[in-house]
Amino acid sequence: MAASELRFLPFALLTALAVAACAPSPPEPPAPAPEAVEAPLELAADAHITSELAFEHVTFLAADDMRGRDTPSPELERAADYLGERFAEAGLEPAGEDGTFFQPWPFERSVLVADASVAAYTVDGTERAWRYGEEYFAIPGPPTAVEGTPIYAGGPGDVAAGLPQEAAGGIVVISLPDGLDEGFALSVQAAMIAGASAIVLILDDDTPASDIFQLAAALEAGAAGQFPIPTIGLQHDVGEEMLEHAGLAAVGERDPPEVLDGLTLSLESVFESRVDEARNVVGVMPGSDPALADTYVVLTAHYDHVGVGPADERGDSIYSGADDNASGTAALVQIAAAFGDLPEPPARSVLFLAVSGEEKGLLGSAHFAGSPTVPAEGIVANINFDMVSRNHPDTVYAIGDEYTTIGETVQRVAAERPELGLVAAPDPEPEEQAFLRSDHYSFVEQGVPALMITTWLHDDYHLPSDLPDRIDPDKLARVARLGFYLAHELASDPQPPAWTSAGEELLQNLPF
Ligand SMILES: [Zn+2]
The missing domain is CATH 3.40.630.10 (Zn peptidases)
Incomplete structure (x- = not known):
């Protein structure tokens, strides 16, 4: 005043x-x-x-x-x-x-080439592709194409107890219900030690599309460096939708690890230096x-x-x-x-x-x-x-x-x-x-x-x-x-x- x-x-x-x-x-x-x-x-x-x-x-x-x-x-x-x-x-x-x-x-920076990149799952012959910078972000790395039946490993607590043998060479899906800060490093490290070929992180429901977009941009700018295997972060709802389509029980009733039979995941993130x-x-x-x-x-x-x-x-x-x-x-x-x-x-x-x-x-x-x-x-x-x-x-x-x-x-x-x-x-x-x-x-x-x-x-x-x-x-x-x-x-x-x-x-x- x-x-x-x-x-x-x-x-x-x-x-x-x-x-x-x-x-x-x-x-x-x-x-x-x-x-x-x-x-x-x-x-x-x-x-x-x-x-x-x-x-x-x-x-x-x-x-x-x-x-x-x-x-x-x-x-x-x-x-x-x-x-x-x-x-x-x-x-x-x-x-x-x-x-x-x-x-x-x-x-x-490394910029994702949308036309050359894939992030999708298929159930019963129906494919659902995710939208980059809205439904998922990808950590820049070499353009490795990975396709297969994923294994659901649970949350950071489950992962900390050790991943099963099937994780070796497989696509590992991990839930991060408490946010990226809690368990991201631990989960990624455990999956890599287990020899996973790719990592899919399902983010917490406090991570809106606006955050995914900004995370994607920050990662392209190189904040996280280069990752050796394809690693993506999926928006909570689309991640849960995939698990439901795969016939996995509701949250809280799941008993990981579980191989998601009937589900095929396709991942390839192609980045171009600019x-x-x-x-x-x-x-x-x-x-x-x-x-x-x-x-x-x-x-x-x-x-x-x-x-x-x-x-x-x-x-x-x-x-x-x-x-x-x-x-x-x-x-x-x-x-x-x-x-x-x-x-x-x-x-x-x-x-x-x-x-x-x-x-x-x-x-x-x-x-x-x-x-x-x-x-x-x-x-x-x-x-x-x-x-x-x-x-x-x-x-x-x-x-x-x-x-x-x-x-x-x-x-x-x-x-x-x-x-x-x-x-x-x-x-x-x-x-x-x-x-x-x-x-x-x-x-x-x-x-x-x-x-x-x-x-x-x-x-x-x-x-x-x-x-x-x-x-x-x-x-x-x-x-x-x-x-x-x-x-x-x-x-x-x-x-x-x-x-x-x-x-x-x-x-x-x-x-x-
Ligand atoms: Zn700001």
């Missing part, structure tokens, strides 16, 4: 200044108000970080005609062009390659202190999302990604504009980096962090904005605040600016491992102190319903202001951010 009232303040202030400028010279010009010294930061924020502008950027990036900004896609390139234009408008200097705002990176180009968008506001201008506070947001996939119940198949992460991108663009409007930039340089390929495994940020367009040793901090426009109006999360001194700084900045109406809370669900799940992690891997600003997950996460009309533009603008003040603070402090002892420990034990 306080923030929306504040929005009208700059207009009133500017009008007053304009009137003062045009008025005939007053006999006794009043002494400048003491607040005037503080004003430039707030004036820049008021002029460039507003809920209206935030909503404008989000509606552009998350419009239907942007088709979910998949990496790679023509729409992603349009988004990159838009961001390059905004950076130029903000007065940033190009900090990509060859004097441009862009850093291209090669997106290497290399596409995607781009990061990079601009810099050079620092004003010659001694610190070659050090950089890097602000990041990913502008890609997951593209077009299975439709939801409303028939919408465009995964718009308004909160994830048009919102963080809007914050980045607005913060850039505010920095561009300061009478004097802070001592250090501020680098603005909009990355692609995040949804495919943090690929664009990993490329930049590994091959930065500015000297790597100059990068002193990374603040990442990912999903910053939803949930409770007062709460923003500072993910990773315990690992670096940036945690303390963000708490202080939020406390010093009650008008933002934001509490910078610690990680609400550490088990979600958010610290590993966005682009700041690419910087952590390089030893750069980093923090993620987020307003957390919600029911529309990675679904077509993550739409612009569901975001809270007022909150987005307040979070962006917090990011602006935080970045300004870090870029003005002669002391660079440092790791805490918890952070040092984390660096010694990075999971990836």
